Each structure stands twice: as structure tokens, then as C-alpha cells.
Amino acid sequence: MKIQSPETYQNEIITAVRNESDIVFVSYSALEKTEEKIKFALAKILEKHNRIDLFTPIFSCIKELISNATKANAKKILMEEGVIKNPDDSEEVVRKVRSILNEKSLLEYGIKAKQHKMSTRIYLKVYKKHLFIEVINNIPLNKRDMAKVNDRIKKSSRYDNIAEYFMDNPDPEAEGMGLGLSMVVVLLKNINITHRNFVLTTDGTTKTYAKMLIPLS
Template structure:
């Protein structure tokens, strides 16, 4: 803990690597989030930040499990129809025990999860990364889940609408969006993206810690107006400030 506390005091980036989130892993995530927020005088955000980042790690673990399961079942994940059939089987069989049983498979396939905290006094960014790109159908499903999540303001509403089908309906995405919304943080602070040229997929949380901080989405809009560039051109060169 001394190393983590010293790193936070110095404002340096912290990364954790895991294959399955254990109780100790949860403790570390909580400790790091609490330390960064305390450093910035925003400890009241811990009840928002910690559940959100934990949910993202759980989602990343399910993504790893899905790839192992599809390989075992001989499912062609690049085929949309086959993917959807595989997801029906996967949802029926997915349990915590199943995930724990495949821990060695995650290590053998290098399906690790990297959680990175990078921050200043004005903003905390958290990135949860899988080391493989999105499948075509996954990208479609994520867009659908983000769009659907916009219509819910509470988890109770979500459960009432989807009953027991929360796994397929996007509970994780909805939960994170609601947590941000209820804390007054724009839902656009939560994004899922692929990094061009890299074999990875990441979910990112951008948590403003100071009233003066301008979120990266707003920075992009302002730079778009100032530069006169097209959206596509600016996306290739845009580097948001985290100060």
C-alpha cells in the first residue's frame, strides 16, 4: 500500500493487470480510487467511481470469457447469426464459477485486463482495456446498448423493462450511465473505443474533479469551431488537455 500511496501523492499514473477480479483486486481498486479522490478533495465521488470501474472490469472479464466459450463451442464470432446464437448459449451458461474455472485459459491466451488511472487535480481518467479488438457484432451491440441506456434514469426502471434479460440488454452500460447521471456528470464521460493500429478495446471514464475542467468532448467541439477542420480530420490529430 505504501507504494500506491506514494505514487498517488506524486500524481503518477497507476496501472493494474488482472485476469479475474478477486477480493484483493477489488480492495486495490477501491484503495486507489479513494486515494486519488481524497488527493483532489472529492472523496464524495467514491460511491460513483468505485462501482462504475468495478462494473467495467466485470464487463471486460465477461468479454474474455465469451471468447474462450466461443472457441470451445466452435462458434464463428465473425458471422452475425452465429454470434447471436453463441450469445444465447453464453448467457444461459455464464456463472462466476464458470469464469473462475477458466482462469488458466485467460492466462494461456493472454486475455488480461489492464486498469489504468491517470489524473490531475482537475480530472480523473480511468481506462479498462482488453487486449483484443471488438468483433463486428459486438460493436453493433454496444452502440445499441448505449442508445437504449439513454432512456433509463434508474436501475429500477431498467429491471422493470427487461426482467431477467439484463445481461443481454446491457446492464453494465446502463448502470455506469445512471451512476454518472445521478452525480451530475455527463453520460458522454463514459466511452468504449478501439485504438487505431492497436489490438485492444477500452472503456474509459472521465471524471471531472474541478469546476474549471472542460471535458474532452467539449474540448473537441471548441477546437472544431476554432480550427475549421472536418470532424474526421480533427479526430486524427486531436489531443485533449487533461490540465
């Protein structure tokens, strides 16, 4: 089910949760309206399975993954527009991505993202007492970036606190991807979900997939 209409989304979500149908959100920027729909869907799923205690950490994970995807898409758009002159200059990338991902510029960025067909898709699916969450963006990762991401996930799985992780593993040039993924790993660990239930993959050509598997029993 693809959620589109603001007037009917709650009824559509309730029906989808009852039938255990796929729920899909398509976002072009991290707008509050999209977040509210995701919150509503997640809450209804967790209520059905008597696991509302998982709401805050799981929504925080989803929000981090959407933020990462939005940043990656924004970087690509700024490169295509020539705003980012040197994509290997992390300081320039961080500064210019942040300049458009603020409250004032989000709506304008969302229009640009739609024009460039740079969406973020969020899937929620319940199957055999597990909640499967997938966040997909239109930017592939190369082998070097994938190795870096997997290293961060593995390292952060040893920590119970995100602040401790970054004190031991500072990365002043990080574009946000490292922080977001490490945050997800630590949040999952704090609700007794192994980092093996969180996987980031890429097809190497058009997309990157962030997947979480949440036990509901």
C-alpha cells in the same frame, strides 16, 4: 506504475497518487484481491482532491466495466476451447460464461485467462483536476456490436434509474454487456456526470477500451 506486490502495493499507490503517476492494474479474473487494490487507489485519489463522496458510484462503475471485460474474455476462451459451440446462440453463451464466472471457478478461470493472455487492464490517471479511468480487454467489437452498445448508452442516458431502463428496454438474451454499460451511464448521471464522459471504443482487431472522465474540482 504497475501494481504487483501485495506486500508493497499500498506504499506504491500512495507514492503514485502523490506524484500523480499512472496507476495500472492487470487482472485475469474478478478476484477480491484486485478489487481491494483498486479500492485503495481510488480512495487515495479521491481523498487527495476532497471528493471521497464519489467513491461508491465510481468504484461501482469500475467494477461493472471489469465484469464486462471478464465476461468478454471468458466467452472467447470458451469458444477457443470448443465449450461454446454456437457463439450466436445467446442463451448458450450466457449459461456457459456464468458457469465459470462463479466464486468456485474464478481461480481456475484466472489461470486459463493468463494462459490465453486474456487480461483486463485498469488505468487510473489524474490530469488537470480530472480522473481518467480506462478499462481495456483483449476482445475487439465488430461494427454491429459497437452500434448496439452506443445505442444502449444513448438510451440509458435518458433514465435516472436502471430498473426503469430495463423495464422499458428488456433484453432477455443480453450477455451482461448491456446491463453493465447502462448501469455505468445511470450511475454517472446520478452524480451529475454526462454520458459524454463515458466512451467505449475498439480498434477492431485486438482490443476494446472503456473510458471515463471524472471531474474532481
